[in-house]
Amino acid sequence: MSKKKTLTLADADLSLSMSKVSYLERLEKLQLKLSRIQQAYLFHGHKAVLVFEGWDAAGKGGAIRRINQALDPRSFKVWPIGAPRNYYLNRHYLLRFWERLPPEGAISAFDRSWYGRVMVERVEQLTPEYRWRAAYREINDFERMLVDDGTRIVKLFFHISPDEQMRRFEERLRNPLKRWKLTYEDFRNRARWSETEAAVNEMFAETSTEIAPWTLIPANHKKYARIAALEAVTKTLANGIDLDPQHLDHQTLDAADKHLNVERELIDSLRARTE
Structure with missing residues (x-):
């Protein structure tokens, strides 16, 4: 599988920022596009x-919330991923992600993901080295299967x-x-910053592929990060897709004409678009 140019955390310009006015203007446009x-x-x-x-x-959570605001929850699902429970510990680590993949017409967001195998499980030594190293190939194969099945993938890493x-x-x-967001684990994880950084850079090198590249989000400035994330999402999801409002069928238009007090010109114009 061909790889893109190697990405590293050092590529992120953490000085990037955005004014509140620019942020609100771009957020509105991006949320409309998401809809x-x-x-x-x-x-x-x-x-x-x-x-x-x-x-x-x-x-990550702030960016997900801005996406969530724009989408109907009936076909958008957020999956917060934590430590696996015993049922999944006794099975292949990808199982719980297979079970949460979106059906046709839907979008699923994973707040942390299968990449825990090659980051936290590696750094915390929860998985033998030969298994987390094998995960690079397994993850690439997994994502290839998703893409072949018609699923678009956007992978974002927020760097501060x-x-x-x-x-x-x-x-x-x-x-x-x-305050509820702050835990002892947050402080404990900082002690392994350099180890995690090395794991992330290797993850980029091994899993940023042509079909599922990583996008590095400079996130020292929250507003800039949210816009950069939404732009990456909309760019991939909209590529080659007709975003024009869908046409109504003749049966629906006939019913609307009969039951709604609307202008004849409106019905005729909508009917013409279905022909």
Whole structure:
């Protein structure tokens, strides 16, 4: 499987930022485009998987919420992924992800994903080296099968500096509404920053493929990161897709003409689009 040019965390320009005015303008446009994408996916039966990875407090949840705001929950599902329970510990690690893949017409977002195999399980030594190394091939094969089955994949990694992470930890400590996000594990994980960084860079090298490339999101500035994430999602999901509003069939238009008090010109114009 051909690989793209090797990506590393050092490629992220963490100084990138965005004004509030620019952020709100671009967010509105991107959320509208997401709504049109979802409508097209529902009509044509397309499906997509969004993978969100990154450092603790890097802003994955904030980006997911901005996507969630734009989409109908009946065909958009967010899967928060934590440590597997015993049922999955006794089975292949990809099983729980197979079970959560989207049906036709739907989009699924994974807040952490199968990449835990080659990051946290590697760093924490929860999996023997020969098994997490084999996961590179297994993951590439898994994603190839998804793409061959008509699923589009967007993989995002949110990168922040250690100093910015500590600032956000303090913010969570001080804010009662965010305090629930802060755990002992957040601080413990920092002790292995360099090991995790090496694991992430190797993950990029082994799994950023032509069909499922990684997108690195500079996330020191939350507004910039959210827009960069939504732009990456909409670019991949909209590529080659007709986003125009779908036409109504003649039976529906006949019923609308009979039961709704609308202008004849509107019905005639919509009827012409179906012919």
